[in-house]
Amino acid sequence: MTYSTILFDVDDTLLNFEASEKQALEKLFKTIHQPLTPAVYRDYHDLNAQLWHRYERGEISRETLLNSRFNLFFAHYGQNIDGKLYGQKYRTFLSEGHDQIPQAQTLLNDIRPNHQLYVITNGIAATQQRRLKESGLVNYFDDVFISERIGHKKPDSAFFEAVADQIQGFTKQSALVVGDSLTSDILGAKHFGIDSVWFNPHHLPNASQTKPTYEIDHLLSLEAIVS
Known part of the structure; x- marks a missing residue:
């Protein structure tokens, strides 16, 4: 052929992407003065992958994915945060990884x-x-x-x-x-x-x-x- x-x-x-994702999370967690342990990183990586698969299947919208993933993630640790703001910061850091x-x-x-x-x-x-x-x-x-x-x-x-x-x-x-x-x-x-x-x-x-x-x-x- x-x-x-x-x-x-x-x-x-x-x-x-995995390298860019990890670098972006490290920068985000540094700005919020929280430690990014290997276990916490794996939790985020798994949650994010699940959300992207749901987006691919048409179960959630792009906006829901981007604006809610950090709310869902930090809620797992008992924290109530501004997920949209965190998402914007994260995407800025992510764009720096190549x-x-x-x-x-x-x-x-x-x-x-x-x-x-x-x-x-x-x-x-x-x-x-x-x-x-x-x-x-x-x-x-x-x-x-x-x-x-x-x-x-x-x-x-x-x-x-x-x-x-x-x-x-x-x-x-x-x-x-x-x-x-x-x-x-x-x-x-x-x-x-x-x-x-x-x-x-x-x-x-x-x-x-x-x-x-x-x-x-x-x-x-x-x-x-x-x-």
Whole structure:
């Protein structure tokens, strides 16, 4: 199969979201003069992941996710805080984090001459744009598609329809989605009828019914698939 259009997820595919998340939480907890222990970090990480999965399934809105997650988190510890304010501070700190996944820039540099490259992300627009710019990766892409601006989210087919409509000459047969999330990237690609690559560097088991076309554990392995 020849793939000319590559649609990349951002978080934990090209940029290390976990590192950015932890750095942002450390900065937030420093401003509120509370310790961020490993256990507290794990609690937040798990809660946040659960909320994002609920958002992907359409069970909660983006606004609910962003404005309520810190209320829910601190309520677990018996604290009543301004969750919206904490969320705004956290997103500012999060936008400052842009550590790359190993070999991300090398991959993009290698395949850019012969492919159209695009970003597809459910992240917050201002946060993702700053992270991509400051990471040095944004110039490799022909366009950046963000759910907040599209009006639909991964894995909804409407998101991919909107992306396809904005790419000149787009065909499903020549497009490939690359991402780390089975419930967002890979499921979305399956629903829309395009091939996918599951980036799974930690060799996590796939207990879902969603099967990627390909699976890789190192970004440079993508070159053999798209060349």
